[in-house]
Amino acid sequence: MSSKHxxxxxxxxxxxxxxSLVYTNPSLALDSTNxxxxxRPSHAPRQVSIVSGGGAGHEPSFAAMVGQGMLSAAVSGTIFASPSSEQIRVGVQARVDTSRGVLVTVMNYTGDVLNFGVAVEKARAAGIDVEMVVVADDVGVGREKGGKVGRRGIAGTVLVHKISGALAALGRPLSEVAKVARLTAENLVSVGASLEHVHVPGRAITDSAEDKLEIGEVEIGMGIHNEAGSGRAKIEFPELVAxxxxxLLDPNDSDRNFLHVNSNEVVLLxxxxxxxxxxxxxxxxxxxVxxxxxxxxxxxxxxxxxxxxxxxxxxxxxITLLNVVNTDIGGPGMIELLDAPCEATGWSTPIGKKTWEEKNTAERSDTVNEQKAIKDSGLKWDTAVATAALTKALERLISAEPEITKYDTIVGDGDCGTGLKRGAEGVLSHLAANPFTGDVVVDVANIVPVIENTMDGTSxxxxSIFLNALVHALRRQGPGRATANVWAAALQSSADALGKYxxxxxxxxxxxxxxxxxxxxxxxxxxxxxAAEGLGWVLNAPRVCYLV
Known part of the structure; x- marks a missing residue:
């Protein structure tokens, strides 16, 4: 033991x-690998499944929010780190019932949005009906500092889980569950405050950090990963709350006024x-209060x-405030859904007697084989031409790695070139062992796991998101020849999908x-x-293009 943990x-x-969650709630099971x-599977009527997750360290969110009337599954990363896209893919495709669709809810952090986005696009490419809702309720960072990334997601997320989970339990369709989840997220504002930064187990304990808060000092708007807020102050507690x-509420604060409370009903968390x-x-x-x-x-x-x-x-x-609004679905309102019973240990409602006495021991052991899931699309291309063109492009990319790395070291973190090289080498090895079949969708889909296994990080x-979306878009083009116009339409759809994340x-x-x-x-x-000629100004620019 240490002095901290x-x-x-x-x-x-x-x-x-x-x-521990499986011990305290017998309706749950654990896939420890992922x-x-x-x-657990049961004889309950089928419903929309709701999947969420994120880094560990935020308990009881997310895993303890799994249970009847709330989440169907939660995927955990390591402490303060997003789970991988592969973990999430298994959760979405193999650990929940997908027959009525899946709602994926994620907090607005780059790693979470990207990795959950990969899993969502893969699920769509596999034919599963999936909607994704991103929750961004933190006003601690205003519009100016938030920039394009926007607000962080914090505690208000659990209200989205509770309300959407209750609606799903009533058997309502995915379109309605996703609509109400988004409506809830859009009517949330939250802000936090802390007297000190937290210490992560396993890390060295230091008391000399430059950003350490002084005794009596509070950080207003601190994020749930020790991120900076709007400022620090030495003030009395009533003034802090004020x-x-x-x-949260000042309509004259243009930087933080994200919600106009125009309802007679407000929920406080x-x-x-x-x-x-x-x-x-x-x-x-x-x-x-x-x-x-x-x-x-x-x-x-x-x-x-x-x-x-x-x-x-x-x-x-x-502090979180939810502005209660009309759901416009011809059914239960937000308060009714908030009050609905659930069996999630993270939501302070006890597990019911019936669940304990059922002694359910069923578990899901399904696996999803990406290769078997790929079906011929009837969309054809010339394999010899495609192989030659792709091989030449990949070889040129590998040869350019030193220059890409050089510029990315100046303006980025220096891993862009090596990441692209690993991906290119992986695809070349794949092509050598697995020649193209002639079906465009099958051939591109077979490349996707190579990229996912050889390229890491944000890029x-x-x-992965782009290529998974491309598989889905190409399949929608239907049988025929993969002409330039077919590729253009599919690539545009993939670019649009990438823009969501x-x-x-x-x-x-x-x-x-x-x-x-x-x-x-x-x-x-x-x-x-x-199209390639038009890239001259980009490729010859005295800078490197790297992904953010």
């Missing part, structure tokens, strides 16, 4: 914490970031106080600067030569 091995800690907690509520005592959290809750009524004339119709989303043992709390995730656009000094002009010119002319 009883368990200092982060891998053992995450794995054992996931196992760190997936999921509901500042936080102002950031006061969340413990992990290190605040039950006694003190109760005092915090009382202060928040009283200031809301006194200074803002808001009397919440529901007040939730407890530990819902932590930052390990963070010595802080967060690997983006290439990254804020990068032409002019942002990324690889998108080359991709978008090529797709645009190819779509207008149907001539790949002209």
């Amino acid at each position: 009883f368990i200092n091995d982060p891998t053992h800690l995450v794995n054992s914490a996931l196992r 760190k997936i907690v999921y509901r 500042r936080m509520l102002t950031q 006061v969340n413990n970031l992990g290190g605040v005592s039950v006694l003190e959290l109760a005092g915090i809750t009382a202060e928040v 009283e200031q809301l009524e006194k200074n803002w004339s808001i009397r919440p119709v529901r007040i939730l106080s407890g530990t819902f989303m932590t930052s390990l043992n963070g010595l802080g709390f967060s 690997g995730a983006l290439f 990254t804020p990068a656009r032409p002019g942002d000094r990324t690889l998108v600067d080359a991709l978008y002009p090529f797709v645009e010119v190819l779509g207008k002319t149907g001539d790949s030569g002209k």
Whole structure:
């Protein structure tokens, strides 16, 4: 043991914490290899499955939110790190019922959005009906600092889980469940505050960090991974709450006024970031409720106080407000869905007697074989021409690696060239052992796992999203010949799909600067030569294009 933690091995800690959920809720099972907690198969009526997840360290989110009336499965990464796209793919395709569709809910962090996005596109390419909702409720970072990435997702996410989970349990279709999840996310605002940064188990303990908070100093808007907020101050507690509520509600703050509370019904969630005592959290809750009524004339119709989303043992709390609006689905409203029963240990509702007595021991052991899932599309191409062109392009890319690495070392983190080289070498090896079949969809789909296994990091995730979307788009083109116009339409669809997961656009000094002009010119002319000629200004520019 150390002075900070009883368990200092982060891998053992995450794995054992996931196992504990199966012990405390008998309706759950654990895929330990992929760190997936999921509901055991049962005879209950089929419903839309809801999958979420993220880095460990935020418990009880996400894994403890799995259960009847809430999530169907949650995928865990290591502490404060997104799970891989492969973990998520297994969760979406093999650990939940996909017959009525799947809703994937993720917080707005780059790694989470990209890796969950890869899994979503792969599921769509496999023919599964999937919707994805990104929750971004944190006002701690305003519009100016948030930029294109936008707000972070924090504790308000659990309200999205609860409301959408209750609706799914009623048997409503995916279109309605996704609509209400998005509506809930759009009507959420949250902000946190903490007295100190948290320490991650297994890391060296230092007290000399430059960003360490002083005694009595609080960081307003601190993120759940120790990210900086809007500022630090030495103030009394009532003034701290007043500042936080102002950031949530002040209509004159153009940088943070993300929500106009125009409803007679507001839900308040006061969340413990992990290190605040039950006694003190109760005092915090009382202060928040009283200031809301006194200074803002808001009397919440529901007040939730407890530990819902932590930052390990963070010595802080967060405030979330949900503006209750009409769901327009001809059925239950947000409050009714919030009140609905559920059996998730992270949501303070006890597990029912019936679940304990069922003694359900069923488990899912399905595996998803990507190769067997690929069906001929009838869309054909000339394999000799395709092989020669792709081989030449990959060899030129490998030879350019030193120059790409040189420039990326100047403006990036230096891994762009080596990542592209690994991917290119992997595809060349694949082609040598697996010649093209002549079916475009089958051939491109067979390349996708090569890219996923050889290219890592943000660029690997983006290439994976693009190629998975390309497989889906090409299949939709139907049987026939893969002409330039067919490729143009498919590539445009893939570029549009990529735009859902990254804020990068032409002019942002990324690889998108080359991709978008090529797709645009190819779509207008149907001539790949002209499309390539239009890239001269990009490829000859005195900078490297790298992915953000």
